[in-house]
Amino acid sequence: MIRILKFVIIDILKNKVVIVYTLMLALFSWSAFSLEDNATKGVLTLLNLILLTVPLVSILFSTIYIYNSGEFIELLASHPIKRKKIWNSLFFGLTISLVLAFLLGAGIPIFLFADIGKAVMMLAVGTLITVIFIAIAFFSAIMSRDKAKGIGVSILLWLYFALLFDGLVLFLTFQFSDYPIEKGMVVLAAFSPIDMARILMLLQLDVSAMMGYTGAIFKNFFGTSAGLVISFFILFLWIFIPYRISLSRFKHKNL
Amino acid sequence: MIEISDVNKHFGKLHILKNIRLRLKEGECIALIGPNGCGKTTLIKSVLGMVLPNSGEITFDGKSINKDIQYRTHIGYMPQIGRYPENMTIGQIINMVKQIRNSHEAYDEDLYEKFEIEKLLDKRMGTLSGGTTQKVSAVLAFLFQPKVLILDEPTAGLDPLSAEFLKEKIIQEQKKGKLILITSHLLSELDDLISQVIFMQEGEMLFHKDVAVLKQETGTDKISKAIIQLLKQDKA
Numbered sequence: 001m002i003r004i005l006k007f008v009i010i011d012i013l014k015n016k017v018v019i020v021y022t023l024m025l026a027l028f029s030w031s032a033f034s035l036e037d038n039a040t041k042g043v044l045t046l047l048n049l050i051l052l053t054v055p056l057v058s059i060l061f062s063t064i065y066i067y068n069s070g071e072f073i074e075l076l077a078s079h080p081i082k083r084k085k086i087w088n089s090l091f092f093g094l095t096i097s098l099v100l101a102f103l104l105g106a107g108i109p110i111f112l113f114a115d116i117g118k119a120v121m122m123l124a125v126g127t128l129i130t131v132i133f134i135a136i137a138f139f140s141a142i143m144s145r146d147k148a149k150g151i152g153v154s155i156l157l158w159l160y161f162a163l164l165f166d167g168l169v170l171f172l173t174f175q176f177s178d179y180p181i182e183k184g185m186v187v188l189a190a191f192s193p194i195d196m197a198r199i200l201m202l203l204q205l206d207v208s209a210m211m212g213y214t215g216a217i218f219k220n221f222f223g224t225s226a227g228l229v230i231s232f233f234i235l236f237l238w239i240f241i242p243y244r245i246s247l248s249r250f251k252h253k254n255l
Numbered sequence: 256m257i258e259i260s261d262v263n264k265h266f267g268k269l270h271i272l273k274n275i276r277l278r279l280k281e282g283e284c285i286a287l288i289g290p291n292g293c294g295k296t297t298l299i300k301s302v303l304g305m306v307l308p309n310s311g312e313i314t315f316d317g318k319s320i321n322k323d324i325q326y327r328t329h330i331g332y333m334p335q336i337g338r339y340p341e342n343m344t345i346g347q348i349i350n351m352v353k354q355i356r357n358s359h360e361a362y363d364e365d366l367y368e369k370f371e372i373e374k375l376l377d378k379r380m381g382t383l384s385g386g387t388t389q390k391v392s393a394v395l396a397f398l399f400q401p402k403v404l405i406l407d408e409p410t411a412g413l414d415p416l417s418a419e420f421l422k423e424k425i426i427q428e429q430k431k432g433k434l435i436l437i438t439s440h441l442l443s444e445l446d447d448l449i450s451q452v453i454f455m456q457e458g459e460m461l462f463h464k465d466v467a468v469l470k471q472e473t474g475t476d477k478i479s480k481a482i483i484q485l486l487k488q489d490k491a
Contacts, residue, residue: 003354014342071338075348077305078334079356080327254266255305 001085004076008093011072012065018101021057025105028053033113040205043114043122047201050106050126051194055133056158062094062137063154067147077255087250091138091243098130121204124232125197132193132238133158139242142249165192182217189218190231193238200231256281256403256434257302262311264297271297272308273458281402284425284435286445288482289455295438296335298455299405303332328358331401335408335438337392341381345372345391348380349398358399366394369420385412393421403434410444422448443479452478454485 012018028049033042069090076086106126110119140153169188173181189195203222221227257279264272271294279285287295300306302313304320304327312319315326339348349372353362367373370390380388389412396404406425410418425448429435439445452469454461462485466478473484 003357007351007355011340011342069340072340074305074338075340075352076355078303078327078330078332079352080324081355082324252307254307255300 001089004081004085004089005093005096008069008089009097012093012097015065017061018097021061021098022101022105024053025050025102026109029106029109033109039113039115040118040207043110043118043201044205044207046106046110047122047198050122051129051198052162054102054126054129055162055194058098058130058133059137059140059154059158060151061098062134063141063151064147065094066090066138066141067150074255083251084247087138087247091134094134094137095131098134099127102126102130118204121201125201128232128235128239129193129197132235135239135241135243135246138246142246142253161192161194165195169195182213186217186221190234193235196231196235200228256316258314258317259298259302260312260314262298262301262308262313264294264301264306264308271458272301275311275458275460277453277460277463279434279436281434282429282432283451284429284449285437285451285453286449286478287436287438287453287455288440289461293455294458295455296407299332299407299436299438302405303327303330328356328399329402331396331399331404333389333392333396333404333406333409335411337388339380339388339391342379344377344379345383346376348391349376349394352395352398356399360400363397363400364394366390366397366420366424369424370394370417386414386417389413390417393424397424397428401433404428404436406435406437408438408440410439410441418444443477446478449478452482454482 029046032046032049033039036042036045073086073090077083103123107123110122114122136157137154140157141150143153144150169185172188173185189199199218199222203219222231257277259275259277259279262272262275263270275294275298287298289295297306301308302320304324314320315329318326320326343351349367370393372390372394375387378387380391383391389409393409396406404425409421409425413421422444425435425437429448435448437445437449449466451463451465453463464472469478469481469485470476473481475481475484
């Protein structure tokens with residue numbers, strides 16, 4: 001698998017998009033920290049930028065890359081290589097390149113400006129979000145042979161997680177504002193990795209007071225170490241489940 | 256060597272392969288012929304594990320091909336339309352396949368030399384003509400000295416000289432006792448190559464016969480004539 005992985009990574013790096021993405025993240029991060037007067041505000045600005053752009057780039061680049069690897073997959077499939085190895089190589093190839101881009105682009109300024117606890121959380125959250133959206137890209141790319149349809153599904157999924165889901169939550173909160181729904185909100189957060197990541201990060205920044213009573217409930221749950229373990233576990237499920245579904249479908253695909 | 260038993264394949268509503276049963280042995284050179292869309296390529300891809308049949312079993316040297324993919328080490332496959340990563344050069348493709356196969360056996364570079372691939376190594380796959388792509392496919396199929404050669408329309412798109420080189424190469428390999436499975440529409444090309452004929456139509460296998468028997472039955476001296484004779488008899 002290492003041999004195939006090597007070819008995938010070289011191929012991705014030859015494609016300049018990942019390098020431009022690294023530079024773009026670096027630009028965002030440096031400007032966020034130099035525009036704001038204190039580091040916490042800088043982290044907050046950067047968090048919003050990262051939670052919007054990282055999922056978009058990860059899901060779109062990966063979906064298109066998977067479709068463009070059709071020939072590569074076909075070439076390897078006639079040789080004695082297990083399909084699982086081919087699919088895993090693509091997944092790890094994309095994961096390694098995009099996570100590296102994130103860590104180099106955003107990681108360096110974050111470590112320089114923010115204090116260590118916040119920086120570690122930010123990088124963990126960013127890395128997980130990257131891998132989650134790569135896994136979702138694998139899921140949408142295997143669902144259809146049609147490239148335009150696959151990319152369309154990816155864009156819709158991104159829109160849903162990045163924008164629509166928040167609107168939906170807001171709508172529900174207003175509709176049920178007479179009921180004690182704070183605990184329900186914690187459960188609801190598990191259905192969107194972006195929101196989960198945002199909550200985890202906000203609690204690190206001690207700005208949860210701004211979220212009112214819900215913020216206090218969040219703090220009670222996500223602030224404890226058990227809550228933290230559970231949330232990271234759920235984020236890992238967001239990687240594992242879409243990827244496993246795509247893998248089992250790929251194993252039975254007609255090439 | 257390769258045994259196909261009761262293989263069925265559906266693509267949606269289309270029933271592409273209908274109860275295909277075949278036994279292919281070493282040293283045979285088999286022509287797989289039939290009209291367009293009769294399931295030849297699907298059958299070949301099923302043997303390679305690229306298409307998974309809905310029912311039935313395919314075994315290679317007695318072992319089911321689903322369980323162990325190592326059998327593919329022994330197959331050289333030349334696709335009808337070779338699709339390769341467009342931004343890689345010919346040299347990179349050949350190197351990559353060599354590294355991924357990690358074979359310790361000597362490479363068979365006859366065709367590599369005959370087709371003068373050396374001069375083309377820096378060309379990107381995306382810029383190649385159909386014929387040159389076919390040459391690359393042919394080189395890759397023969398490179399690892401496989402026991403079985405599966406050639407899907409091998410001479411389509413090749414210039415006459417290259418087609419002749421390839422034919423010579425196929426005959427040479429056949430003499431070594433390899434199993435060769437060829438599909439081709441140009442029946443005249445196959446005359447001096449093949450020992451058996453499989454004829455498929457609409458997903459069904461109509462017959463699997465020795466060339467000698469076929470010629471005798473139809474009273475003709477060429478395979479192409481014999482097939483046409485048989486098809487006419489069928490319609491009458």
